[in-house]
Amino acid sequence: MQSTQSSFENLRNDFPILKRTVRDNKPLVYLDNASTTQKPNQVIDSITDFYRNHNANIHRAVYALAEEATEAYEATRDKIAKFVNIKNRQEIIFVRGTTEAINLVAYAWGRPHIKEGDIIVTTEYEHHSNIVPWQLLTQEKHAKLEYIGMGDNGELILDDLDKYLATGKVKLVTFSLMSNVLGTITDAKKIIEKCKAADVLTLIDGAQAVPHMTVDIESLGCDFFAFSGHKMLGPTGIGVLWVRKSVLETMVPFHGGGDMIREVHKYETTWNDLPYKFEAGTPNIADVVGFGAAIDYLTKIGMDNVRDHEIELTKYAIEKLSAVKGIHIYGTKDLSKRGGVISFNFADVHPHDVAQIVDEEGIAVRSGHHCAQVLMERLNVAATSRASFYIYNTKKEVDLLVNSLNKVAKVFKL
Amino acid sequence: MQSTQSSFENLRNDFPILKRTVRDNKPLVYLDNASTTQKPNQVIDSITDFYRNHNANIHRAVYALAEEATEAYEATRDKIAKFVNIKNRQEIIFVRGTTEAINLVAYAWGRPHIKEGDIIVTTEYEHHSNIVPWQLLTQEKHAKLEYIGMGDNGELILDDLDKYLATGKVKLVTFSLMSNVLGTITDAKKIIEKCKAADVLTLIDGAQAVPHMTVDIESLGCDFFAFSGHKMLGPTGIGVLWVRKSVLETMVPFHGGGDMIREVHKYETTWNDLPYKFEAGTPNIADVVGFGAAIDYLTKIGMDNVRDHEIELTKYAIEKLSAVKGIHIYGTKDLSKRGGVISFNFADVHPHDVAQIVDEEGIAVRSGHHCAQVLMERLNVAATSRASFYIYNTKKEVDLLVNSLNKVAKVFKL
Amino acid sequence: MTGNADIYHEIIIDYSRNPANFGKIENHDVTFHDSNPLCGDSIDIDMKIDDNKVTDIKFHGNGCAICMACTSVLTEITKGKSLDDVRKIEKHDILSELGLEHLQAVRIKCALLSLKVLKSALYTYLADHMDDSQGVDKLKEEASSLY
Amino acid sequence: MTGNADIYHEIIIDYSRNPANFGKIENHDVTFHDSNPLCGDSIDIDMKIDDNKVTDIKFHGNGCAICMACTSVLTEITKGKSLDDVRKIEKHDILSELGLEHLQAVRIKCALLSLKVLKSALYTYLADHMDDSQGVDKLKEEASSLY
Numbered sequence A, B: 001m002q003s004t005q006s007s008f009e010n011l012r013n014d015f016p017i018l019k020r021t022v023r024d025n026k027p028l029v030y031l032d033n034a035s036t037t038q039k040p041n042q043v044i045d046s047i048t049d050f051y052r053n054h055n056a057n058i059h060r061a062v063y064a065l066a067e068e069a070t071e072a073y074e075a076t077r078d079k080i081a082k083f084v085n086i087k088n089r090q091e092i093i094f095v096r097g098t099t100e101a102i103n104l105v106a107y108a109w110g111r112p113h114i115k116e117g118d119i120i121v122t123t124e125y126e127h128h129s130n131i132v133p134w135q136l137l138t139q140e141k142h143a144k145l146e147y148i149g150m151g152d153n154g155e156l157i158l159d160d161l162d163k164y165l166a167t168g169k170v171k172l173v174t175f176s177l178m179s180n181v182l183g184t185i186t187d188a189k190k191i192i193e194k195c196k197a198a199d200v201l202t203l204i205d206g207a208q209a210v211p212h213m214t215v216d217i218e219s220l221g222c223d224f225f226a227f228s229g230h231k232m233l234g235p236t237g238i239g240v241l242w243v244r245k246s247v248l249e250t251m252v253p254f255h256g257g258g259d260m261i262r263e264v265h266k267y268e269t270t271w272n273d274l275p276y277k278f279e280a281g282t283p284n285i286a287d288v289v290g291f292g293a294a295i296d297y298l299t300k301i302g303m304d305n306v307r308d309h310e311i312e313l314t315k316y317a318i319e320k321l322s323a324v325k326g327i328h329i330y331g332t333k334d335l336s337k338r339g340g341v342i343s344f345n346f347a348d349v350h351p352h353d354v355a356q357i358v359d360e361e362g363i364a365v366r367s368g369h370h371c372a373q374v375l376m377e378r379l380n381v382a383a384t385s386r387a388s389f390y391i392y393n394t395k396k397e398v399d400l401l402v403n404s405l406n407k408v409a410k411v412f413k414l
Numbered sequence C, D: 001m002t003g004n005a006d007i008y009h010e011i012i013i014d015y016s017r018n019p020a021n022f023g024k025i026e027n028h029d030v031t032f033h034d035s036n037p038l039c040g041d042s043i044d045i046d047m048k049i050d051d052n053k054v055t056d057i058k059f060h061g062n063g064c065a066i067c068m069a070c071t072s073v074l075t076e077i078t079k080g081k082s083l084d085d086v087r088k089i090e091k092h093d094i095l096s097e098l099g100l101e102h103l104q105a106v107r108i109k110c111a112l113l114s115l116k117v118l119k120s121a122l123y124t125y126l127a128d129h130m131d132d133s134q135g136v137d138k139l140k141e142e143a144s145s146l147y
């Protein structure tokens, strides 16, 4: 596919919800893609097809349907491996989403490895799901949680990392590859290089990065990587945890139950091979299949094209929004260092009120703390409004957003 | 709806997969319902409709789609409350399935409450998901896991429970309301009565019971109750944990992340109200909605009618199978004490070989240990074959199963 | 779906910029803090209570126009009332005052956060000052089931 | 989907009722146990090894007809072979012997469980008897990636 605005316009036909109107017959302008994305027919149909033609539980039965279901389920593992460049499919664990992935690491790796006095390092711009699990873990183990600070340009201050690494007590450095509030793309290579030199493991929260740019886990060199299907055209309820095999082998089971065992006896149990040891119980089979369809869809477009499209939209949006009197945009304006997530505030109007008024015009933007209250404290605001783009968004939609902000100005007499 | 065989025959039209053929153009006879059930159009369509018309993340945004998605998601909580008689919707937590539900209890209730020397009691006929989490917990805490034994009639020996309760050390008794191998319906009222008298909490694994009979959690009087959507016409990836509020209030968070917090600061965090404290991250929204459609569907049929239909089928199947030379059926033949799950062995033929040969005739039965290896040890077998029924199965399908067993006899020269 | 834009009438906008009873009471008899986990709105209410009457009430915190306007109205209604009468304040009293009866579910939480804080403050005060633990429990239940 | 019923030919049925080399070796030089987590099939292999040759091999355990037949054939192939030759045994050697080349994925595990056990046993033996840790690691990898 060619990366032109018009070819991206054509994609819109694949997304039935984009034909909807909301409120007073206004066409839907969906700009909350950092929260969750819409789904193309290809993904919806693959789920329907699974239930209509192949549904069965996987791995355990010999009959035809079970064979087909297992094949479809495992095929997604291979698609993921290819999509983000993972060499060994045994390292890919299906989870509900990024949140479960990170909690799995905190329990199954963190509890046996983190000891009193150890340090886990996160950053000031993390999503709650990359903060709270580490608070719980460090509190339990009497270890410490430290933060890499953020500069006013929305980028991390890596000197902070050096300072913590110098203590020799750091066991894990965990960070988002792209901020869900500011869109900042983290300099992962530099962080991982420093951590490797200090023999410290790294976890990447890829929830915002994987949907929007080419990601190559092999060449990043991290040890854990997490992302969610629903933020990249896939269904809700499915995500991925990748763990380097040498690390995965040092982890204890997370959930006990069916499929993760080798032999269960009354008083002792042995574990299944990787990755099944970490996939207890009936998994979300149909949505794994649907996730595979989402990856096919994105692969066909090409992730570099997705990124180009979003850079173009973001550039246009920053220009247009900056021209509105009273709008303050957070984060860097260097487009090579940011994704298509734009957080802003509008004079003294609370983001909730902004969101509510633009919603009357059919425009869906998010307002609030975006599950990043530590960052809100750092920015010294209670909340922001946020517009975030995906492949189906257009410049015309940016114009509609800007127009609707004029209505906010009118209501609030700005 | 009237509970006649013909009205149940009509239901088959709602299930597109039942029109499929498998292998050599054989019509599909699906008899692995204890593992997972097929889905009616009503459920499939509700998922499709969600993605085509209402998809958004829930709870946090003010725009129209988010409002609709949140309403649809929360409506299922109310449907569940009504379906299994739960008085307080705040006690209902959405999880991936029964396995996650039980693990959640083991972590969030078990870890703060179980101490060295305490006893947790389970039973010999539990699914691995109601054994392994307790092995992990009791090993960590230097506590003990004990088993209520099973008699040759497939029923629990409740004297064992008395013996353990008499020690005064039991903190939890956990059991399946219906065995997934033998179909035995546990005498839950009697167990709970004994436990209440001893001030001991009870957990019910309702994975097999809720799909097949009327369940009234309020009148059962247990403290924890778990079940899975995919075993009752619902999508994969969604299940329920119910916890009595007074117990839920003593539980620590399980997963940390978005939606489960009230306020996150760098070094401390406060928790959201129930049940959200236990629902971290983006949940499996579309499948929660689909689960609601499954409950609507079952409600319309009436669970007493479902039970009657299955008793009739089971009676017929036990008669027919017993007439085949070399077939041994496990468990009780008292139909008032068992559900529609029939485990059997056929002379010296390994269940895998039975399953494979009948699969050639289009018949899907399960073979293996059914995630119940402790029960297999108790029965002194490595595996069994298992046929399990649901609303769409017919007597004709039972006949086809019996016919296909004749082919097994021929191949193995019985 | 009905339109919601008309909720932003003059009174709401005015209150949001000039909230009533905004501030702190240094020597309060009771104070309570709560926040809305979904959006981060955050409210503290301080009260002076003499002779079972709310003789002064002030709030501070951060919220949207709806939240600020409702909190303003709530404090105005509360001031001077007996504790018994404060207990009787219902969501309808605030919503109707501002024409917000048809607010959508997610914004109801913005509108009623302050009522939740007020009821919790009252509960806290009463728990310290009365023996009737049953009445206090009922109040606690009431506060937590407001939305 | 192709039919699979023809896999149940005479030889398989015979082996399943009368497995070759079934039993235990009391004074074995190496033994290994593994099971198939999905179905519960479970196999132990004992070997006598003299002068880098498998001089005796026996197995016991429980499995379906496919598992029993494949294990029988595997032990027959193995007996008398040098360790180097045992290392070279591949899945194809067993599957083709029994006409099982087109077995579906889930049954492949029944067919190859014993090969996995054999390779693991060999790895265990070599780890104790040789210094070339690299070769041993490779063998371990090989065993675990059989299916």
Ligand SMILES: Cc1ncc(COP(=O)(O)O)c(C=O)c1O
Pocket: A258, A281, A282, A283, B034, B035, B096, B097, B098, B099, B100, B127, B129, B130, B176, B178, B179, B180, B205, B207, B208, B228, B239, B371
């Ligand atoms: C009795 C019982 N408990 C628990 C489970 C586990 O349920 P799930 O795989 O949906 O987590 C099952 C189903 O396999 C079951 O039959």
Ligand SMILES: Cc1ncc(COP(=O)(O)O)c(C=O)c1O
Pocket: A034, A035, A096, A097, A098, A099, A100, A127, A129, A130, A176, A178, A179, A180, A205, A207, A208, A228, A239, A371, B258, B281, B282, B283
């Ligand atoms: C950066 C980041 N991390 C983690 C998450 C959590 O993902 P999920 O809600 O799918 O578990 C999100 C999305 O909300 C996110 O943007």
